Amino acid sequence: MRTGLFGGSFNPIHFGHLRAAEEVREALGLDLVYFIPAALPPHKPGDTLAAADHRLHMVQLATKGNRHFMVSDSELKRAGRSYTVDTIRHFIATMRGRPELYLLLGTDQFMEFETWRECDEIMRLCNLAVHYRPRAGETDSDLSLAAVNRFGYVKEGEHYTNRGGRTLSVIPTTFLPISATMIRGKLALRKSIRYLVPGDVADYIERHSLYL
Numbered sequence: 001m002r003t004g005l006f007g008g009s010f011n012p013i014h015f016g017h018l019r020a021a022e023e024v025r026e027a028l029g030l031d032l033v034y035f036i037p038a039a040l041p042p043h044k045p046g047d048t049l050a051a052a053d054h055r056l057h058m059v060q061l062a063t064k065g066n067r068h069f070m071v072s073d074s075e076l077k078r079a080g081r082s083y084t085v086d087t088i089r090h091f092i093a094t095m096r097g098r099p100e101l102y103l104l105l106g107t108d109q110f111m112e113f114e115t116w117r118e119c120d121e122i123m124r125l126c127n128l129a130v131h132y133r134p135r136a137g138e139t140d141s142d143l144s145l146a147a148v149n150r151f152g153y154v155k156e157g158e159h160y161t162n163r164g165g166r167t168l169s170v171i172p173t174t175f176l177p178i179s180a181t182m183i184r185g186k187l188a189l190r191k192s193i194r195y196l197v198p199g200d201v202a203d204y205i206e207r208h209s210l211y212l
């Protein structure tokens with residue numbers, strides 16, 4: 001089973017996340033993509049974080065109707081900060097058979113990947129699927145240099161491979177320049193967020209007066 005793991009604060013989930021996940025799934029032929037909301041993301045300030053339950057519900061609403069998209073509350077059930085390496089171990093321990101895991105992340109996260117807890121172990125346990133999320137001044141070759149020089153991958157055709165045989169795939173996806181920060185900013189100003197997030201998510205945010 002080729003299984004994608006897509007973690008994030010999803011505060012809230014938006015079409016940028018969903019479209020990237022759909023295109024990565026299609027490009028790599030993944031059977032499933034698990035969306036995994038983080039309890040306490042290690043790299044984010046907590047003051048604007050909506051309650052875990054709300055973020056989980058919004059991810060459920062956003063992904064329903066796509067039979068390849070699943071939601072996991074495994075990080076929300078664990079106490080403390082959400083470290084991806086623990087999540088990967090959880091999936092390996094609990095999934096039936098021998099899942100082939102692909103960790104989905106944007107280029108912004110890949111470029112700071114060495115700051116992640118046990119990043120070497122993550123690259124040993126699973127494949128990386130990096131979707132392109134442009135940042136000012138950053139190019140494709142920065143990413144390729146990082147893959148080879150910082151993370152020890154070797155380029156092999158379309159993919160990079162590491163010594164353990166795990167791959168790194170860089171997938172050019174349709175970039176929708178939406179961020180959760182932008183959405184929270186609009187809500188704080190009582191502006192519309194329609195068509196930046198699925199309609200059910202916009203309704204949920206309104207019903208629960210989130211991010212005001």
Ligand code: ATP
Nearest residue numbers: 007008009010016017020105106176178179180181
């Ligand atoms: P915030 O604005 O609160 O920092 P965010 O919109 O960046 O949040 P996260 O939940 O932090 O969303 O992101 C989870 C994952 O989704 C990360 O790997 C990030 O690179 C990716 N991502 C976020 N926004 C987009 C987007 N518009 N297009 C593609 N990938 C995205």
